Amino acid sequence: MKTGNRTVRRFWGAQAASLSFSAACRKALQTFTTRNGCHSQGASASCRRRQASSLCSPETRRNPFWPVALLIVPIFYLASCAAPDTQHQIVVSTREQKLALIDRGNVVAIYPVSTSKFGLGDWRGSRYTPLGKMQIAQKIGDNASPGTVFKDRRRTGEIVAPDSPGRDPIVTRILWLRGLEAQNANALSRDIYIHGTPEERRIGTPASYGCIRMRSSDIIQLYDIVGTGAAVTIVNAPLAAAVPSLVSAHSMADTNAAPFVMR
Incomplete structure (x- = not known):
């Protein structure tokens, strides 16, 4: 750590007046996680491996924030291992x-969506929507403005308005799905998401390239x-057949069983 300490002393000697320790911590986290497309909320195992590899690279060791990151990254990893949502x-x-x-x-809510216009399935390289049991593997897009464009799960800095002519990017939020069955084993590698779309006029009809699209709101x-x-x-059946507890919005409102939203 001597090299790291000398680096820190040189760095703090030059910028101690303008940079607090907490700011250095924030900068370290940004440097070592954002560039890998990783976030503390729902970081995948492969994502954390990329983070660890990044911390050990020669390029990273030359960064003056490296010693600071070594101190705080274990805390970051603990935060990324939150219990799964079973509720x-x-x-x-x-x-x-x-x-x-x-x-x-x-x-508690029913939303209109748009699944694949090509059909159903999970073949590699296909544009089908997979069926079966899956889970949310990663959440991407914390606090992004509605219409924020994502490419390869990273924000591009562009914001697209709903129904912009000729535009069809992934926007606003991403819920990345992992298949749990043989019939959807390729879902994660095929980048099957639940995500926002600017093509809101087409919500309610099959229009996607495999993902499940939703309005930004x-x-x-x-x-x-x-x-x-x-x-x-994901089922190729009516909701009532897949969800035995499903009742009409009016019945649920009458019984006050739960707050219900029908979009």
Whole structure:
């Protein structure tokens, strides 16, 4: 650590007046996680391996923030290992183009969505929407403005308005799905997401390239409720057939069983 300490002394000698320790910590986290597309909320195992590799690279060791990062990254890793969300469940009906959010067995919201216009399946290189049981592997887009464009799960800095002519990027939020069955084993590697879309006029009809699209306002609401590890089931059947507890919005409102949102 002598080299690291000399680096720190040179660095603090030059900038001690303008940079606090907490600011250095924030800068270290930004340097070693943002460039890898990794975030503390829902960071995957592969993501954490990239972070560890990044910390040991010669390029990183030359960074004056490196000794600071070595002190705080273990805390960062602990924060990334939060317990999976077992309270919430998502069920998507490709037949009805709807998504139901379930909280402890109660359906609390139903949103219109858009699944693949090419059909259903999970073949490598295909543009189909996979069926079956999955889970949220990673959440991406904390605090992004509605319409924020993502490319390779990174913010580009651009914001696109709903229904902008000729524009169809991934926007606002991303819930990256991991398949749990043979019939959807390729979902993670195929980058199957629940995400926002600027093509909001097409929500409610099959229009995607394999993902489940939502309006920006809806994906923000869903993203803020569910956590990593939450169960996701995609079925080619009506929601009522897949969710036995599903009742009409009017019946639920009458019984006050749960706050219900029908978009």
